[in-house]
Amino acid sequence: MSPQSLKFIPEPRTVAIVGCPFSGGQHRLGVDEGPIHLVNAGLGQQLKDLGWQVEFDGHHQFEDISAACQSDPPIGKLKNPRLVSNVTEAVAKVVGGHAAKGQLPLTLGGDHSLAMGTIAGTLSKHPDAVVIWIDAHADINTPESTDSGNIHGMPLAFLTSLASSGNLGGVVTDEVRPFSWLDKIHLPTSRLAYIGLRDVDAGEKAVLREHNIAAYSMHEVDRYGIGKVVEMALDRVNPGRRAPVHLSFDVDALDPTVAPSTGTPVRGGLTFREGHYICERLFETGLVVAVDLMEVNPSLKDAESVEQTVAVGCSLVRAALGETLL
Numbered sequence: 001m002s003p004q005s006l007k008f009i010p011e012p013r014t015v016a017i018v019g020c021p022f023s024g025g026q027h028r029l030g031v032d033e034g035p036i037h038l039v040n041a042g043l044g045q046q047l048k049d050l051g052w053q054v055e056f057d058g059h060h061q062f063e064d065i066s067a068a069c070q071s072d073p074p075i076g077k078l079k080n081p082r083l084v085s086n087v088t089e090a091v092a093k094v095v096g097g098h099a100a101k102g103q104l105p106l107t108l109g110g111d112h113s114l115a116m117g118t119i120a121g122t123l124s125k126h127p128d129a130v131v132i133w134i135d136a137h138a139d140i141n142t143p144e145s146t147d148s149g150n151i152h153g154m155p156l157a158f159l160t161s162l163a164s165s166g167n168l169g170g171v172v173t174d175e176v177r178p179f180s181w182l183d184k185i186h187l188p189t190s191r192l193a194y195i196g197l198r199d200v201d202a203g204e205k206a207v208l209r210e211h212n213i214a215a216y217s218m219h220e221v222d223r224y225g226i227g228k229v230v231e232m233a234l235d236r237v238n239p240g241r242r243a244p245v246h247l248s249f250d251v252d253a254l255d256p257t258v259a260p261s262t263g264t265p266v267r268g269g270l271t272f273r274e275g276h277y278i279c280e281r282l283f284e285t286g287l288v289v290a291v292d293l294m295e296v297n298p299s300l301k302d303a304e305s306v307e308q309t310v311a312v313g314c315s316l317v318r319a320a321l322g323e324t325l326l
């Protein structure tokens, strides 16, 4: 079932692990430890065992950016706007740099605001890429619609230009407006598909409907089965199966019994196999150009839950990079 070759990744295939210990897009401490646990669990070696060349130059700590953003008062409802903007801009450069070299960037979060960086990086090399977003949440709140002010609930609004630096919902006197670097990035809503949704805010539901976004909630997973749902999602955003695919996987898409250690768990999620099936099938298309694994928080729940969540994170990544059952 493995493709002979990956359409956009030259041989010898190289995966670049981009560790992003970052938690500024939400309020719970600890999600910044996610990438460290995933790497310490042996993810790099596991990917070598699958035949990948693995490049890993340490975790990106963003120390200078944090130092420069000591004072980061909210803008409108947005929390840590300067920090999140500057970190995601840096991530975009790192991910884009790996993609430019023909490598497959694997970004380990950290919170899901990081996807502004990873997807912008992917689009710099593959302007026609589509995004498959696996999540309990839609993460498409705008600065107006957000209740929490947490930017990890908004990355797709900025990426799709529903939000921009000109409408952050507050007066901005900064020399450089936060998120202005993203104003030139545009992911059309027609190139975004969701699987696993079950906790979508009212404003987000309106956006999904208004823009006719390919959104498959747990209801559709129950109704059609995961095999059908993945094909339906691909048919919507990648009908000819020719466009590069960026997979952004929020571990909270999985049921909390499967992945307990995450900041915003929602019951009724994907089973272990459903999550893995999505990854396996996307790899099988040969079209994957980038993978994100986000929101693993090793400071939540007991040691056994943490170990379980980290192990499931590693195994999702292996599935997305070609591990097969037979």
Ligand SMILES: NC(=[NH2+])NCCC[C@H](N)C(=O)O
Residues within 6 Å of the ligand: 111, 112, 113, 137, 138, 139, 141, 146, 147, 148, 149, 150, 152, 153, 154, 199, 201, 250, 252, 264, 295
């Ligand atoms: N990446 C995530 N886990 N996002 C959760 C977002 C939750 C909620 N919709 C919010 O805007 O705050």
Ligand SMILES: [Mn+2]
Residues within 6 Å of the ligand: 135, 136, 137, 250, 252, 253, 264, 295
């Ligand atoms: Mn989520």
Ligand SMILES: [Mn+2]
Residues within 6 Å of the ligand: 112, 135, 137, 139, 152, 250
């Ligand atoms: Mn998310």
